[in-house]
Amino acid sequence: MTTRHVTLGLDGSDESAAAADWAAREALLRDLPLRVLLVRAIPEPPVPPGPRRAALSAWAEDRTRTEAGRLSLRYPGLRTVREQPAGIPADVFAEVSAESELLVLGSRGLGSVRGFLAGSVAQATVARAHCPVVLVRAAGDPPGGERGGGPGGDVLAGIDPLGPAADVLAFAFRAAELRGVPLRVLAAWQLPGPYGLYPGLDPGFTDAEAAECARRLSEAVAPWRDKHPAVAVREIPVHGNAAERLVAEAATGVALVVAGRRTRRSRLGAHIGPVAHGLMHHAPTPLAIVPHD
Known part of the structure; x- marks a missing residue:
C-alpha cells in the first residue's frame, strides 16, 4: 500500500522556504509524513558524469537534509522523508502528485522570474497535477503576510x-x-x-x-x-x-x-x-x- 504524503517542492528560493513552513503545518494537521522533494533539473544538453553532476547531487542532498532538519526542529512530531530525483520539474511533480494528499510549492506569481517554481513550472504543475496544489508566497511578497501564510484566518x-x-x-x-x-x-x-x-x-x-x-x-x-x-x-x-x-x-x-x-x-x-x-x-x-x- 502506498503511503500518502504532503509533498513539498523545493528549489532553493525564498518562496519554497516559505512554502516549507506551510507544508509542515499542513502535514501535522493531516497526520501525514512530509515528503521534502528537490528536483535536480535535467540540463540541456545533459551533463555527463563528472564533477559538475556530482556537485549538483551533493547540493540537492544537502538542501533537502537541511530543510527537513529545520522543519523537524521547528515542528515537533513532524515525520519527513527526503528525495532528490532528476528530471524535468513539472513532469516529476505531476508524477508524485498521484500519490500525494496535496503538493505544496512556492510562488511569487506568474510574472516573476525569481525561483523556478514561480512561473512556467508552477503553471504546468497546476494544470497536470492529480492532487490539489497549494501555492505559497514568500514573506514580504506583496501583498505579504506571515511567513508561509499564517495558520489564522x-x-x-x-x-x-x-x-x-x-x-x-x-x-x-x-x-x-x-x-x-x-x-x-x-x-x-x-x-x-x-x-x-x-x-x-x-x-x-x-x-x-x-x-x-x-x-x-x-x-x-x-x-x-x-x-x-x-x-x-x-x-x-x-x-x-x-x-x-x-x-x-x-x-x-x-x-x-x-x-x-x-x-x-x-x-x-x-x-x-x-x-x-x-x-x-x-x-x-x-x-x-x-x-x-
Whole structure:
C-alpha cells in the first residue's frame, strides 16, 4: 500500500522556504509524513558524469537534509522523508502528485522570474497535477503576510454555481474543519450574453439572476454542511468577475483560498481556467487549486 504524503517542492528560493513552513503545518494537521522533494533539473544538453553532476547531487542532498532538519526542529512530531530525483520539474511533480494528499510549492506569481517554481513550472504543475496544489508566497511578497501564510484566518472557497463543485467543497470544508476556522463560500454571477452591456435593465431581471445564484450556491453547500456540522459557513453570492471578487474577499481575514480547475485537456494541452489563472497572479494568501471533472 502506498503511503500518502504532503509533498513539498523545493528549489532553493525564498518562496519554497516559505512554502516549507506551510507544508509542515499542513502535514501535522493531516497526520501525514512530509515528503521534502528537490528536483535536480535535467540540463540541456545533459551533463555527463563528472564533477559538475556530482556537485549538483551533493547540493540537492544537502538542501533537502537541511530543510527537513529545520522543519523537524521547528515542528515537533513532524515525520519527513527526503528525495532528490532528476528530471524535468513539472513532469516529476505531476508524477508524485498521484500519490500525494496535496503538493505544496512556492510562488511569487506568474510574472516573476525569481525561483523556478514561480512561473512556467508552477503553471504546468497546476494544470497536470492529480492532487490539489497549494501555492505559497514568500514573506514580504506583496501583498505579504506571515511567513508561509499564517495558520489564522478563514478559509475561502470559490465555486461555479453552474458547474461541479463537490471536489472543491470537500477540500475546503476539510481544511476549515482541521483548522477550526469558519469557511466562506463565494459564487459570482454575471448577466448572460449581451445583457451585461445594458446597465439600465429592469431591476427585476437582475434580482432574479442574483436569487438564482444564491439558490444554486445554497444547494451546492447544503450536503457539505451536513457532513461537517462543526464548520461555520457563510455563503457569499456576488455579482462580478469571479477571480476579482475572490481576490478582494481574500484580503479580508482569509488564510487560504480554494479554487478549482477542470481536468479536461484540449488539443493544446491542459489548461487551468481563467479563475485559477487570475488567482495565481493576484491571490494575497496561500492558494489551493483542486482538480475536478
